[in-house]
Amino acid sequence: MPIKLPSTLPAFDVLTREGVMVLDEDVAARQDIRPLRIALLNLMPKKIQTENQFARLIGATPLQIELTLLRMSDHQTRNTAAEHMESFYRPVSEVMDEKFDGLIITGAPIEHMPFQEVNYWQELTRVMNWTQTNVHSTFGVCWGGMAMINHFHGIAKNILEKKAFGCFKHRNLDPSSPYLRGFSDECVMPVSRWTEIRQAEVDAQPGLVTLLGSDEVGPCLIQDPVHRALYVFNHFEYDSDTLKQEYDRDVATGTPINVPCNYYPEDDPSRPPTNRWRSHAHLLYGNWINEIYQTTPFDLTAIGQS
Secondary structure, three states: OOEEOOOOOHHHHHHHHOOOOEEOHHHHHHOOOOOEEEEEEOOOOOHHHHHHHHHHHHOOOOOOEEEEEEEOOOOOOOOOOHHHHHHHEEEHHHOOOOOEEEEEEOOOOOOOOOHHHOOOHHHHHHHHHHHHHHEEEEEEEOHHHHHHHHHHHOOOOEEEEEEEEEEEEEEEOOOOOHHHOOOOOEEEEEEEEEEEOOHHHHHOOOOOEEEEEEOOOEEEEEEEHHHOEEEEOOOOOOOOOHHHHHHHHHHHHOOOOOOOEOOOHHHOOOOOOOOOOHHHHHHHHHHHHHHHHHHOOOOHHHOOOO
């Protein structure tokens, strides 16, 4: 939450430069408070696990969040009970006339497919265009982030020779960013993907800002101010054992897979993994929610008009 200070106090400028959330007294007096409308477009097969992961992060601030679970209109999931989907999810076709403060578009296990061959790609492009008029801030995660940066900027996802799998060190490239408040100079994040976005192609697009990056697995968190969006290609939202579940699944099915690097103590899969990303996960999503709170219109109908 922000701190209210007189704008003439020396600490006001110092803290502002450091990325601390500061409100001057005039702005604070004009603030109105209402629940934030956040939607989760869940493209993952394990719907309930993914709901838990994101709800845990966006619900950890003092702000009141109204969470709406969304699904693609015609795509039927095979991994979650129909009763659960019917009870808790709305098809995106039902909300196209509504406004949201925030939207998260999750990853999807379809990395090797060209975007245009995904059976719901046409509807997803409509959703991405809809965010520009009906959503204040959009967060694309893993494949969802790659889909957004491809749609809005034509940046391709590139197939890797081997899966990027494990916990990788990332550098804080923009400590003054409001999305990185409280971040260390380095952080560790789970990675599980067969594709990558290349930094040179990001740099060629004016306006995109890389906030977190890794020497081993490339750009991770990118801000797109023009489209009021963030793209993250790795998985702060993962539970402690999510990579273990993926590894155990592949071992059980005989799928070639390396032990996830820097994940198990001494790279020993018989030992419980150590979570080294939880605090930064809460920081990132808490910062996103707080930035929405600071900038979204109080009147929902005004979203997307500026």
